[in-house]
Amino acid sequence: MRSFTLITALILCCINWISVSVSETQTVEVQLGQEVTLLCPNISKHRTQTEWFRLVKRTEVSCVSSMRWSDGKVSFCDGFQNRFEMSSNITTVFLKIKRVDFSDSGLYFCGFYIYAHTVISNTIHVNVQGNGESCSEVDFKTEETPDGITNLMTVVLGGLTVFLTIVIIVLAVEIRKLQTAVNEEPQTERNKNLGSDDLNYAALSFQSKAKRKRRPPSERELEPNVVYAATR
Template sequence: MGLICVSLSEFAFVEVQHGGEVSLLCSNLSRFITNVFWFKMDQRSNATKITSMLTAESNATVQEEFRNGRFQMSSNSTHVSLNISEVNFSDSGLYFCGSYKSSLAVIFDATFLQVEEVSRLPDLQTIILGSIIGFLVMVIVMLFMKIKSRRKAPAERQLKKDLECDTVVSFRRNRIRAAAESEYKSYVVYAATK
């Protein structure tokens, strides 16, 4: 294979989280639908053939190094895709697809795949949204309690007044009874001594 040159402005940049799945697309194949391939170039500039198809209808041939069930190539008349499942960090690199024509490699698309670590911390937007929701819930609960206490307050005041009146009346009745009983007892006492 000869020298491969791809302009940096032609790269598609794809980020995927570790353990995820990604599909890399290659287009412009309407004229070249025979002997299509996918290559990967790693950080050391080593190009490794992943898979190839003789025609758009044929089955893909996966190279020995990539026969782990994670790499699948599929095509139709306009696109060829490379699906990678359970992505790991070693899958990061430059992927390019193309076709062989007259023993020359014609590159159609290049995609740089960056595998990111799964984020365990919530992002800033999630924290802000959670804080706003928590604050609004507290405000709603406080307003509900205030409205409820205002509705209860007149009834409680009336009940307290009723209890105070009842206590006063009861207290006076008791004083009157106590006075009447003491008079009665004293009368009886006077009657007995005479």
């Protein structure tokens, strides 16, 4: 029962952690041609690889850059070599975008490679604003992107919650079966011991009754004397 409680607590903590991570989406507005620096808190307790990603048009995910924590070497993916800079300190990872363009609009993810998995630490929505008709078009696209991402994350989180609930139910049934089996074994042993004790008691009772039918030695010794007196 203790193991079941511990597993349930861990699963609920994971669900709460995912909910908090999804809800922490920041929006950064920047003018066309300016530069912007994105900040990501370091959630890893050990030195590990850090990566930046960008999501555009709800489905297009592209790698921006990655940095090895051991030597601080930064490598950029295709199309991000010139206007992007990545740096870090003990607590924060930075991504600087110089001379921002409309194509830089999108949702940026910061991830850490922890236990053979990339864990997303922070999400930042970059909204590039400008003058003219292109500004309204970009605003329309960037307003649609967060709504789509929010809906997608909500669906994923709901599915994960249902899956974990099923896992909890299955674990509860298995633990109940194990507890029932463990409780039945001592009861069977007690029944066997009780049956053997009854047999021993019956044997002892039978022997005691048999002994009671035998006459005392004093009566057997007195019989010859009585017969002898009568003959005289």
